[in-house]
Amino acid sequence: MSTFSAIGEQREVDRNEFTPGIEPQPTWCPGCGDFGVLKALKGAMADVDRNPDEVLLVTGIGCSGKLSSYFNSYGFHSIHGRSLPVARAAKLANPELEVVAAGGDGDGYGIGGNHFMHSARENHDIVYIVFNNEVFGLTKGQASPTSPKGHKSKTQPKGNAKDPVRPLSMALAAGASYVARTAAVNPNQAQEILVEAIEHDGFAHIDFLTQCPTWNKDARQYVPYVDVQDSEDYDFDVTDRREAAEMMHETEEALYEGTVLTGRYYRDENRKSYQQEKRAIGELPETPLAGRYFDEGAEWERSYDFLDRHR
Amino acid sequence: MTDDELIWRIAGGSGDGVDSTSQNFTKALMRSGLDVFTHRHYPSRIRGGHTYVEIRAADHPVKSRGDGYNFLLALGDSFARNPQDEAYYGVEEIKPLSENLDDLREGGVIIYDEGLLDIEEVEDFDERVEAHDWHVYPLDLRGLAKEHGREVMRNTAGVGATAALLEMDLDRIEELMEDAMSGEVLEQNLTILRESYETVTEEYEFTHDLRIPEGEHDEEQVLISGSHGIAYGAIDEGCRFIAGYPMTPWTDVFTIMSQNLPEIGGIHEQVEDEIAAAALAIGASHAGAKAMSGSSGGGFALMSEPLGLAEITETPLVLVEATRAGPSTGMPTKPEQGDIEHVLFTSQGDSNRVVFAPGDPAECYEVTRRAFQIAWDYQIPTIVVYDQKLSGEYRNVPASFFDREPNPSLGATLTEEELADAPHDPTGTFSRYRYDTENGVSPRSVPGQKDGHFLASGNEHNEQGHISEDPTNRVLQMDRRQQKLASIRTDLDEEGSLQTYYGPDDADYGIITFGSQQGTVEEAVERLNEGGQAVRALSVTELEPLPETEIVEFLDGVDEALVVEMNATGQLRGHIQRHLGTGGEKLTSLLKYNGNPFEPHEIVEGVELRLTGSADQPTAQTRIEPAAGD
Numbered sequence: 001m002s003t004f005s006a007i008g009e010q011r012e013v014d015r016n017e018f019t020p021g022i023e024p025q026p027t028w029c030p031g032c033g034d035f036g037v038l039k040a041l042k043g044a045m046a047d048v049d050r051n052p053d054e055v056l057l058v059t060g061i062g063c064s065g066k067l068s069s070y071f072n073s074y075g076f077h078s079i080h081g082r083s084l085p086v087a088r089a090a091k092l093a094n095p096e097l098e099v100v101a102a103g104g105d106g107d108g109y110g111i112g113g114n115h116f117m118h119s120a121r122e123n124h125d126i127v128y129i130v131f132n133n134e135v136f137g138l139t140k141g142q143a144s145p146t147s148p149k150g151h152k153s154k155t156q157p158k159g160n161a162k163d164p165v166r167p168l169s170m171a172l173a174a175g176a177s178y179v180a181r182t183a184a185v186n187p188n189q190a191q192e193i194l195v196e197a198i199e200h201d202g203f204a205h206i207d208f209l210t211q212c213p214t215w216n217k218d219a220r221q222y223v224p225y226v227d228v229q230d231s232e233d234y235d236f237d238v239t240d241r242r243e244a245a246e247m248m249h250e251t252e253e254a255l256y257e258g259t260v261l262t263g264r265y266y267r268d269e270n271r272k273s274y275q276q277e278k279r280a281i282g283e284l285p286e287t288p289l290a291g292r293y294f295d296e297g298a299e300w301e302r303s304y305d306f307l308d309r310h311r
Numbered sequence: 312m313t314d315d316e317l318i319w320r321i322a323g324g325s326g327d328g329v330d331s332t333s334q335n336f337t338k339a340l341m342r343s344g345l346d347v348f349t350h351r352h353y354p355s356r357i358r359g360g361h362t363y364v365e366i367r368a369a370d371h372p373v374k375s376r377g378d379g380y381n382f383l384l385a386l387g388d389s390f391a392r393n394p395q396d397e398a399y400y401g402v403e404e405i406k407p408l409s410e411n412l413d414d415l416r417e418g419g420v421i422i423y424d425e426g427l428l429d430i431e432e433v434e435d436f437d438e439r440v441e442a443h444d445w446h447v448y449p450l451d452l453r454g455l456a457k458e459h460g461r462e463v464m465r466n467t468a469g470v471g472a473t474a475a476l477l478e479m480d481l482d483r484i485e486e487l488m489e490d491a492m493s494g495e496v497l498e499q500n501l502t503i504l505r506e507s508y509e510t511v512t513e514e515y516e517f518t519h520d521l522r523i524p525e526g527e528h529d530e531e532q533v534l535i536s537g538s539h540g541i542a543y544g545a546i547d548e549g550c551r552f553i554a555g556y557p558m559t560p561w562t563d564v565f566t567i568m569s570q571n572l573p574e575i576g577g578i579h580e581q582v583e584d585e586i587a588a589a590a591l592a593i594g595a596s597h598a599g600a601k602a603m604s605g606s607s608g609g610g611f612a613l614m615s616e617p618l619g620l621a622e623i624t625e626t627p628l629v630l631v632e633a634t635r636a637g638p639s640t641g642m643p644t645k646p647e648q649g650d651i652e653h654v655l656f657t658s659q660g661d662s663n664r665v666v667f668a669p670g671d672p673a674e675c676y677e678v679t680r681r682a683f684q685i686a687w688d689y690q691i692p693t694i695v696v697y698d699q700k701l702s703g704e705y706r707n708v709p710a711s712f713f714d715r716e717p718n719p720s721l722g723a724t725l726t727e728e729e730l731a732d733a734p735h736d737p738t739g740t741f742s743r744y745r746y747d748t749e750n751g752v753s754p755r756s757v758p759g760q761k762d763g764h765f766l767a768s769g770n771e772h773n774e775q776g777h778i779s780e781d782p783t784n785r786v787l788q789m790d791r792r793q794q795k796l797a798s799i800r801t802d803l804d805e806e807g808s809l810q811t812y813y814g815p816d817d818a819d820y821g822i823i824t825f826g827s828q829q830g831t832v833e834e835a836v837e838r839l840n841e842g843g844q845a846v847r848a849l850s851v852t853e854l855e856p857l858p859e860t861e862i863v864e865f866l867d868g869v870d871e872a873l874v875v876e877m878n879a880t881g882q883l884r885g886h887i888q889r890h891l892g893t894g895g896e897k898l899t900s901l902l903k904y905n906g907n908p909f910e911p912h913e914i915v916e917g918v919e920l921r922l923t924g925s926a927d928q929p930t931a932q933t934r935i936e937p938a939a940g941d
């Protein structure tokens with residue numbers, strides 16, 4: 001039994017519980033891929049029967065950051081690039097919470113890239129959704145870390161000289177234990193992948209292709225898409241790091257050549273989550289730290305008891 | 312200046328164990344009944360380079376490092392560089408002697424390791440010894456250590472020689488060595504200690520007068536640094552989460568917390584950078600833990616944006632800022648008080664935070680406890696600013712000082728029962744940021760509590776936390792957040808000010824200072840009053856919200872006040888003047904920013920110059936600003 005009564009209620013949860021009662025209509029542009037993430041996340045949370053009071057959704061800044069405004073749960077709309085450290089700590093303070101971090105490709109692979117690398121490396125037991133639309137949308141179309149080489153904008157007047165980052169490969173190299181790519185135009189696959197990510201014990205990274213109909217008109221709407229697990233053209237073992245790495249590389253290349261590959265890319269069920277690692281060496285309490293503050297019978301140590309070393 | 316006190320300086324190379332040797336010797340002095348105070352000086356270097364620790368011990372309370380010192384133990388530097396001619400850094404091998412002579416008092420005592428230090432290399436050594444009546448005892452400490460143990464044990468030989476020359480009992484030193492070591496290492500060290508003691512006692516004729524002072528404590532004492540004060544204050548307030556990134560001098564607090572937290576059910580996280588560190592503390596606090604983070608100047612700069620996030624989301628948070636000499640990397644291991652403006656104003660928008668500056672290790676404890684109480688009662692970031700000097704400054708404090716109740720309260724946080732009765736919007740979303748409050752504080756829920764969900768947002772938001780740019784809402788939310796500072800000011804005034812006053816009420820000259828210079832100023836005030844002046848000091852602990860009424864009252868009573876601070880631009884003076892308007896013209900700065908803290912005589916000279924109306928500057932290393940006549 002948790003100290004917090006919303007946790008582990010064990011009741012059926014309806015996806016509509018995640019729709020805010022007031023102003024349920026997001027402000028994203030018509031046709032925006034972000035609607036797809038919202039829909040898939042609501043469906044996934046209902047599929048695993050998590051209720052709004054036991055979910056903490058931490059978002060960054062940009063169109064994607066507004067996800068927490070349109071998803072009815074505990075939310076933390078943080079600052080640009082910093083959703084991961086906020087989310088990690090909340091999970092450490094209360095591992096019973098279902099913690100999801102989300103942000104855009106600039107947020108996660110650019111300004112917050114350091115946190116992405118280290119959160120994956122440490123294998124925190126959280127889900128990280130990156131809305132990848134290959135552009136900075138809210139600031140009007142500048143090249144983002146995933147924009148194709150040659151992308152023109154007011155700040156790249158001669159076209160982007162930089163090659164895009166490789167999000168899946170980066171996640172794998174850094175240590176993520178679940179890596180997938182899905183697309184807003186494929187809501188069923190997205191919801192299934194989100195369910196897997198939520199149920200995975202470790203850092204689950206989802207590169208979520210979300211078309212930007214306003215600032216990335218050149219880009220395809222990510223259709224047609226191919227699910228690498230369903231296609232006969234691809235055959236690899238998602239638990240084999242080398243095969244996964246090769247498939248990721250091919251997928252990243254293919255996107256810029258017009259082929260949208262999606263699916264599960266890597267899964268390591270054997271790697272312990274950071275929470276498990278810390279608990280094993282006595283660095284994480286057995287019961288959630290946050291609960292201790294609400295337990296009237298809790299005993300609190302005091303510094304007076306450590307004075308021997310100062311005598 | 313009398314020699315009823317010992318100021319022992321142990322000098323050597325970084326990495327040669329000067330710190331641990333001095334720590335044990337300090338404890339021995341404390342256990343013998345003396346009051347102690349330590350000051351450490353070290354380079355930003357792992358191995359080698361001029362380093363020393365000074366221990367002041369007397370039969371009466373000691374509040375500063377004092378002026379100069381009277382006993383030098385000069386050890387070798389194992390890792391000294393062997394420079395080419397005319398190198399910038401000079402001959403490092405002799406620095407344990409050559410760098411320390413300027414501050415040695417008349418009639419002072421020198422022990423040096425003749426096994427490692429060649430006095431022929433030290434310029435005018437014999438002339439200076441004679442001119443200052445120094446008493447020099449060369450001893451082959453290295454040889455002694457090698458003979459009975461290992462070379463690194465020469466520190467122990469030095470301590471034995473020190474004890475002999477001071478006619479100090481070895482019992483307490485041996486006791487402490489037995490606590491810290493065992494087996495062969497202990498046996499060898501004990502032999503070296505005794506051999507050295509006996510050699511000095513038997514072979515040298517003592518020409519100096521200095522002997523160990525005698526003292527007695529009414530109750531048991533413990534040796535505590537400013538960093539311990541902060542860490543222990545946090546623990547006693549129920550803080551069980553810390554996130555950080557190593558940076559001198561903040562690392563001390565981070566280390567103490569990281570070593571203790573696993574034993575008491577807490578969580579410590581060393582993370583990728585300081586942006587993450589502050590964001591983690593916010594995340595943990597949001598989820599219901601009492602959490603802290605901290606850094607020094609450069610790392611704290613990275614915390615600017617998370618700090619603003621804590622302000623607008625009203626997430627309780629305590630940050631500590633251990634100032635070192637800036638700008639940029641500055642002088643990493645040297646103290647300065649140049650980050651007041653940084654800490655008060657960093658981050659975009661109107662700042663909304665509390666800032667406290669404790670003045671000694673015991674105050675570090677008290678002030679940190681208060682910082683946590685305010686942060687959680689008012690849902691506001693509270694910053695404890697201190698510096699490299701206070702961080703590593705050890706003093707004795709009665710053990711009973713720490714014998715008090717812990718306070719794990721989450722302040723203005725609702726229980727689930729309270730939450731059920733709290734206001735929600737018609738759709739069931741908890742009204743986390745209500746307009747109508749008594750003191751500006753709208754109670755919060757934490758994730759996992761039933762019917763408590765809300766959005767915490769760095770965007771301006773409405774009562775349920777949803778992003779809102781409505782002008783009326785904006786003004787209401789901004790005013791409510793700012794109202795918290797007025798409420799905190801009232802609370803602080805009613806519950807007793809954290810400021811420290813020193814000197815007679817009817818003084819006609821004032822000194823204002825803050826933080827680590829408090830004790831030095833108090834010692835200067837004592838001397839000025841003994842010298843016939845009427846001087847009183849105010850050490851400002853509450854930098855924000857500033858105790859304007861107290862400062863005005865203080866200034867009303869004096870003709871003029873000298874603001875003593877370790878920076879080049881008079882940041883405390885500027886901060887006070889910005890708030891005071893009238894009255895501010897009574898303030899003059901006494902500044903020091905050469906990497907060393909003030910010594911009491913420098914403050915005495917500064918005040919005397921002002922009192923005589925002289926336009927002179929006190930010393931090459933301190934500055935009066937604006938200068939007389941400006």
